[in-house]
Amino acid sequence: MTSEMLKGHLDAILLAVLGAEALHGYAIIEAIRTRSGGHFDLPEGTVYPALHRLEQAGLLASHWVQPDSGRKRRVYQLTDRGRGSLVERRDGWSRFAEGVERLLGAPA
Amino acid sequence: MTSEMLKGHLDAILLAVLGAEALHGYAIIEAIRTRSGGHFDLPEGTVYPALHRLEQAGLLASHWVQPDSGRKRRVYQLTDRGRGSLVERRDGWSRFAEGVERLLGAPA
DNA sequence: TTCAATACATAGGAATGCTAGGTATAACTT
DNA sequence: AAGTTATACCTAGCATTCCTATGTATTGAA
Numbered sequence: 001m002t003s004e005m006l007k008g009h010l011d012a013i014l015l016a017v018l019g020a021e022a023l024h025g026y027a028i029i030e031a032i033r034t035r036s037g038g039h040f041d042l043p044e045g046t047v048y049p050a051l052h053r054l055e056q057a058g059l060l061a062s063h064w065v066q067p068d069s070g071r072k073r074r075v076y077q078l079t080d081r082g083r084g085s086l087v088e089r090r091d092g093w094s095r096f097a098e099g100v101e102r103l104l105g106a107p108a
Numbered sequence: 109m110t111s112e113m114l115k116g117h118l119d120a121i122l123l124a125v126l127g128a129e130a131l132h133g134y135a136i137i138e139a140i141r142t143r144s145g146g147h148f149d150l151p152e153g154t155v156y157p158a159l160h161r162l163e164q165a166g167l168l169a170s171h172w173v174q175p176d177s178g179r180k181r182r183v184y185q186l187t188d189r190g191r192g193s194l195v196e197r198r199d200g201w202s203r204f205a206e207g208v209e210r211l212l213g214a215p216a
Numbered sequence: 217t218t219c220a221a222t223a224c225a226t227a228g229g230a231a232t233g234c235t236a237g238g239t240a241t242a243a244c245t246t
Numbered sequence: 247a248a249g250t251t252a253t254a255c256c257t258a259g260c261a262t263t264c265c266t267a268t269g270t271a272t273t274g275a276a
Contacts, residue, residue: 001200001203001204001207002116002200003234004115004116004232004262004263005116005117005200005204006116006232006233007112007113007115007116007231007232007233007262007263007264008110008111008112008113008115008231008232009113010232010233012208012212013208013211016211016212017211024254024255025254025255026253026254026255027254035210035211036210036211037207039203039204039206039207039210040207040211042233042234043233043234043235044254044255044256045233045234045235045236045256045257046232046233046234048254048257049232049233049257050232050233052256069242069243070241070243070253070254071240071241071242071253071255072240072241072254072255073253073254073255074254074255089212090212092109092110092113093113093208093212095109095147096113097208097209098145098147099144099145099147099148100117100120100121100144100201100205101205102143102145102147103121103124103140103143103144103148104120104121104124104197104198111264111265112231112232112263112264114264115231115232115233115262115263115264116262118263118264132223132224133223133224134222134224150264150265151264151265151266152223152225153225153226153264153265153266153267154263154264154265156225156226157225157226157263157264158264160225161263177273178222178223178272178273178274179222179223179224179272179273180223180224180271180272181222181223181224182223182224217276218275218276219274219275219276220273220275221272221273221275222271222272222273222274223271223272223273224269224270224271224272225268225269225270226267226268226269227266227267227268227269228265228266229266229267230263230264230265230266231262231263231264231265232261232262232263232264233260233261233262233263234259234260234261234262235258235259235260235261236260237257237258238255238256238257238258239254239255239256240254240255241252241253241254241255242251242252242253242254243250243251243252243253244249244250244252245248245250245251246247246250
């Protein structure tokens with residue numbers, strides 16, 4: 001599973017993870033690792049810029065939180081537009097995966 | 109379904125289509141359009157360079173064919189290494205899709 | 217003969233994810 | 247107290263990929 005495969009799907013993954021609950025960046029990485037069944041272990045240099053991109057695009061909103069112990073965290077949550085985009089992207093994934101499986105599915 | 113989604117999966121698709129039968133570039137594009145159920149309609153500027161890349165990598169071999177009518181075609185077929193790569197990529201797709209679906213699958 | 221379809225090719229651009237490096241705080245070890 | 251590890255954030259620049267746009271050539275139909 002090369003890392004090129006992820007291209008074009010990362011945003012959907014981030015939106016989906018944040019669709020379940022608001023999380024900060026580091027926790028998002030852990031959630032992706034856990035919930036993907038260990039399939040994805042994304043580097044910070046992948047996730048943080050993507051979060052900034054999605055916030056810039058108005059799909060996420062963030063605020064800083066100072067927890068009782070530990071350093072400050074930036075917590076992200078879906079905006080309304082983000083929630084709409086998630087729905088579209090889930091659908092987009094379905095159609096994409098369906099197309100790929102039709103092509104890959106039938107072993108020669 | 110954005111075109112960014114395809115990145116990292118095109119090679120697997122091309123190998124799979126050629127795993128079923130040897131075809132020339134233009135016919136590959138049509139086969140992808142047809143067999144994907146109309147999901148994928150790839151531009152030539154995407155497919156031709158990819159075929160060259162795969163041949164360069166030793167996964168495909170090509171030869172020119174002059175059909176009874178019509179202009180010359182370059183027909184591609186899988187090499188042994190290409191067939192091996194196809195098996196790996198099918199597996200890679202499975203694991204990738206499984207991971208994505210675990211993450212997208214559970215609507216909040 | 218003009219147009220469309222077939223058939224190939226490539227240069228350059230846009231976008232994305234990763235590598236590698238950096239900063240800072242807190243907790244745990246020795 | 248000092249050093250290490252884990253947490254938590256950030257970004258510049260790179261490599262790769264697919265697409266847009268453009269060009270060439272052949273064939274058959276209007």
